[in-house]
Amino acid sequence: MSRMENNSVDLTVTSPPYDNLRTYNGNINQWSFEKFKEIAKELFRVTKQGGVVVWVVADATIKGSETGTSFRQALWFKDCGFNLHDTMIYKKNGTGACGSNLCYWQTFEYMFVFSKGRPNSINRLTNGRPCQKKCKKKGRLRKDGTYKVESRNTADGKEQIRNNIWEYNVGFCSGDERTGHPAVFPEQLANDHILSWSSKDDIILDPFMGSGTTGKMALLNNRKFLGIELDEKYFDIASKRIEETIFNESAG
Numbered sequence: 595m596s597r598m599e600n601n602s603v604d605l606t607v608t609s610p611p612y613d614n615l616r617t618y619n620g621n622i623n624q625w626s627f628e629k630f631k632e633i634a635k636e637l638f639r640v641t642k643q644g645g646v647v648v649w650v651v652a653d654a655t656i657k658g659s660e661t662g663t664s665f666r667q668a669l670w671f672k673d674c675g676f677n678l679h680d681t682m683i684y685k686k687n688g689t690g691a692c693g694s695n696l697c698y699w700q701t702f703e704y705m706f707v708f709s710k711g712r713p714n715s716i717n718r719l720t721n722g723r724p725c726q727k728k729c730k731k732k733g734r735l736r737k738d739g740t741y742k743v744e745s746r747n748t749a750d751g752k753e754q755i756r757n758n759i760w761e762y763n764v765g766f767c768s769g770d771e772r773t774g775h776p777a778v779f780p781e782q783l784a785n786d787h788i789l790s791w792s793s794k795d796d797i798i799l800d801p802f803m804g805s806g807t808t809g810k811m812a813l814l815n816n817r818k819f820l821g822i823e824l825d826e827k828y829f830d831i832a833s834k835r836i837e838e839t840i841f842n843e844s845a846g
Contacts, residue, residue, distance in 0.1 A: 604796035613654035644714030720753035806832025
C-alpha cells in the first residue's frame with residue numbers, strides 16, 4: 595500500500611488474520627498488532643474522503659479469555675481518523691459446535707464499517723419483506739351500544755431495510771465452491787458490502803486478498819479492483835478466480 599496514491603480508494607472489503615487462529619502457510623508469524631497499526635494508517639491515507647473500510651474480524655480465546663483484538667483494532671481505526679459508521683455482525687449458519695466447551699458456541703464475527711467522513715455511497719439493502727404503513731384506525735359500534743376503535747397495518751409497496759446482523763451459510767450449509775484458502779468469507783457477504791458502500795466504477799481494495807473473493811464480486815458488480823496478497827499460493831488462486839471472472843463477463 596505504501597506505493598499507492600493518497601485518497602485513491604473508494605471502498606475496502608477485507609478480513610485480516612485473526613490472532614493466531616490459522617497459520618496461512620506459516621505467514622502468520624509476520625502478523626502482529628504493531629503491523630496492524632501500520633496497515634490501518636495506510637488504509638486511512640489511501641481511502642478517499644467519503645470512502646469506507648469494511649473490516650471483518652473475530653477474536654481467539656487464549657487461556658479462557660477472548661483476546662479482544664477486534665475491539666482494540668476498532669479503537670485504533672478511530673484514532674487514525676476514521677468514523678465507526680456501523681458495527682455489524684456476520685452470523686454464520688452451519689459452523690456446528692465451534693468454540694470453548696465452557697462458553698456458548700461461537701457463530702458470529704464482527705463487520706466494522708469505518709468511514710472517512712460521511713460515506714459517499716449509502717445503498718441500504720432490503721430483506722425482501724414489505725414495509726407496513728402506519729396504523730389505519732376506524733370505529734365500530736358494538737351490539738351493546740359501545741364504540742370500539744380498531745387499527746390495522748397495511749403494506750405500502752416498499753421493502754423493509756435490513757438490520758445490521760447479516761446471516762450467511764458456511765461449512766456444510768454453504769453452496770460455495772471451495773477455493774483452497776482456510777478462511778474464505780462468503781461471496782454474498784462481499785457482494786452485499788460492495789453494493790451497500792460503493793457505486794459503479796468505484797475502486798475496491800482488499801489488502802488481504804486471500805482467494806480473491808472481494809475481487810471477484812467487485813468485478814461482477816462493475817467496480818474496479820486492487821488486491822494485495824503476501825502468500826504466492828493464495829495469490830495464484832485469486833488470480834485464477836479473477837481472470838475467470840473477467841473472461842466469463844467478457845464472453846457473456
